[in-house]
Amino acid sequence: MTYSAPLKADAPPLIDPFGRHVSYLRVSVTDRCDFRCVYCMSENMTFLPKKDLLTLEELDRLCTAFVAKGVRKLRITGGEPLVRKNIMWLFEALSRHLKSGALDELTLTTNGSQLPRFAKQLADCGVKRVNISLDTLSAEKFREITRWGNFDQVIAGIDAAREAGLHVKINAVALKGVNEHEYDEMIRWTHGQGMDLTLIEAMPMGDIDGDRSGQYLPLSLVRARLMDAWTLEDIPYKTGGPATYVKVAETGGRIGFITPLTHNFCESCNRVRVTCTGTLYMCLGQDDAADLRTPLRAAENDGLLGDAIDEAISRKPKGHDFIIERGASRPAVSRHMSVTGG
Ligand code: SAM
Ligand code: SF4
DSSP: OOOOOOOOTTOOOOBOTTSOBOOEEEEEOOSOOSOOOTTTOOTTOOOOOGGGSOOHHHHHHHHHHHHHTTOOEEEEESSOGGGSTTHHHHHHHHHHHHHHTSOSEEEEEEOSTTHHHHHHHHHHTTOOEEEEEOOOSOHHHHHHHHSSOOHHHHHHHHHHHHHTTOEEEEEEEEBTTTTTTOHHHHHHHHHHTTOEEEEEEOOOBSOOSSOGGGTBOOHHHHHHHHHHHSOEEEEOOOOSSSOEEEEETTTOOEEEEEOTTTSOOGGGOOEEEEOTTSEEESOTTOOOEEEOHHHHHHOSSSHHHHHHHHHHHTTOOSOOOOOOOTTOSSOSBSSOHHHHOO
């Protein structure tokens, strides 16, 4: 496999109609996964035919085109990114942009199951931080939430990441009646090992088996409850993502809150997402999209691709309108989170 052509450094930056500079790209490299988390997928998911997926070379070309246009941070996600065959080739390829200084950060979101195999290689590619999703510290509950996941394997993955020198952030989706009484323990566990913890509100994306309104737990409520046990100090810390952070005085660690439903974080949105088929979503919460696969495959140079990216960014919407309605039969956004990536 060969890497795509060198960057043109003179491409104008991506500025949307609201003056926001798009500097963060999240790329889903597969819609497949070795887990079936209840809030993310139904147990019998139909996955995309392999021929629809961008090849690893095409993903490299696509990311490289965005880097040429001023994207400084790349997050590889999925589905489970580390189950994509030969995925380390892509990390190695993209690491050249870290070495050249064109990219500030190359990172990933993973369920952790494959980290015992890959943590060291990721660190060798210049990955410094990794988000690992873990919604509970109970092995039994973990099995109920992920359906197919193995708790011990994920804990081994977290250990492997830390041993490889990666900074680990644990992401937990707040699930009513499932993990809502575990956050104190999760704070002690993560902060005790120098890891940050981010809580995420469940978003109404994609059909799952069951009604979502029962899963939804507003983080405003969680935060109020945490304040009974902990001293939370608002801090200006930012990682380029949508989380707002507090510092816990008792532990010195941080908790992030991602609250798409209770708090509108769109004003400062600097990111766009590409699916594994090359569809660019300008907003996680809207269906408007641009096909980048056709221009990517239409020519060997990146002229058409660059034009398609510019045109799409000129359509980036001001914000989203997620609502979880009690009894709503359809999700607010029909595609699954595993298609666009978290
Ligand atoms: N498989 C990887 C993982 O689980 O970390 C990466 C992809 S996953 C779609 C990215 C993140 O989205 C995970 O933290 C997951 O918990 C979260 N997620 C999935 N579906 C969600 C939903 N409906 N609402 C909120 N978060 C969701
Ligand atoms: Fe897989 Fe991640 Fe979705 Fe869970 S949240 S099913 S690990 S893609």
